Amino acid sequence: MCILDLVGHTPLIRLPKLAAALPGITLLAKAEFLNPSGSVKDRAAKAMILEGIQSGRLTPDKTVIDATSGNTGIAYAMLGAALGLRVVIYMPANASRERKRIIRNYGARIVDTDPMEGSDGAFRAVRAAVAADPDRYFYPDQYNNPINPQTHYETTGREIWEQTGGAVTHFITGTGTSGTFMGVSRRLKEENPALRAIAVQPDSPFHGIEGTKHMASTIKPGIWDETRPDGLVTVSTEEAYAAARLLARSEGVFAGISSGGNVAAALKLAGTLSAGAVVVTVLCDSGARYLSDPFWEDEPCCE
Amino acid sequence: MAVTLFIPAALRPFADNKAAVILPAKTAGEAVAALAAAYPDIQQHLYEPGGALRSFVNLFVGDTNIKNADGLNTPVPDGGEVTLVPAIAGGCL
Secondary structure (H helix, E strand, O other), X not given: OOHHHHOOOOOEEEOOOOOOOOOOOEEEEEEHHHOOOOEOHHHHHHHHHHHHHHHOOOOOOOEEEEEOOOHXXXXXXXXXXXHOOEEEEEEEOOOOHHHHHXXXXXXXXXXXXXXXXXXXXXXXXXXXXXXHOHHHEEOOOOOXXXXXXXXXXXXXXXXXHXXXXXXXXXXXXXXXXXXXXXXXXXXXXXXXXXXXXXXXXXXXXXXXXXXXXXXXXXXXXXXXXXXXXXXXXXXXXXXXXXXXXXXXXXXOOOEOHHHHHHXXXXXXXXXXXXXXXXXXXXXXXXXXXXXXXXXXXXXXXXX | XXXXXXXXXXXXXXXXXXXEEEEEOOEHHHHHHHHHHHOHHHHHHHEOOOOOXXXXXXXXXXXXXXXXXXXHHOEOOOOOEEEEEEOOOOOOO
């Protein structure tokens, strides 16, 4: 077994205390922070890299290049180290120090992009670099690569269906590249056409929910189909922060900000549902990845 | 006292698509307040309903995050620069 074999097959955990005020509702979360590089992004990164190798487009002389706000970059960097590939990651300069240190310690290189331009700026910078020297790079392009949602269809979606014994009634998660949402929702709707798939979006184009996109105001990923969601739940950054803290204190789950956003949205959704509903969401990464963020310090310490 | 406030791409649609504006201010807080006064649609994205700056909003005076200085009272010299960025995972400029 090698590190790549540990990608996926994550547990689906119950959040009973958070669901206690919702009688008859089951709230479940896919613990994607248990992937080997620490996030859900291991799945798509692994699939896109392996497809590149198998198709012959990714050869040892190429450098893997992509834009990311962090987690996909960490996943590429892990894969690069394990497979002996050069990796360069374009990310906004204001991404956290933890992320940059992890990427560099896997041996990958980082190119800082204009923090004022956000993830779209990193995306444009990568496209310009690839256009200038196309033979030098293997560019998975996580925002437009159909293998991204396909791997969630084949793995994450199948796992959720099997782990719930087919009982899942609602799937809800945030959208960044939208790969998780698109792949999982397609799989679950094929298994049960009555399943409702709900997308989570930040309440503002200016937000602090790492890894999610405010689709109305940013470059839309090519893999995103805005007709797929059966509904949309918006969350504020403050709600995401509060839910991340609640997860830690009430469930013992130390998850990141986008996980908090997903759980906050799942609780909003669950509050509208009838008894018997089984709601599944995603815990994208660990809260440990945000330790430099002051939001963990906002609450008074419990002595 | 005039300072230049740089606006991130995500907020430019609420500020006539400007990347920077010159505003009268002596502190970081006054600069953001002047921005919100000039472009009222931007207010809800920067301030909580109670009037406090939203916790994920990072303000830099030059290269200094005001959270490491005097907060909204951090002075800005005449002709100085204030940069408004979202805290993506606690990052810094």
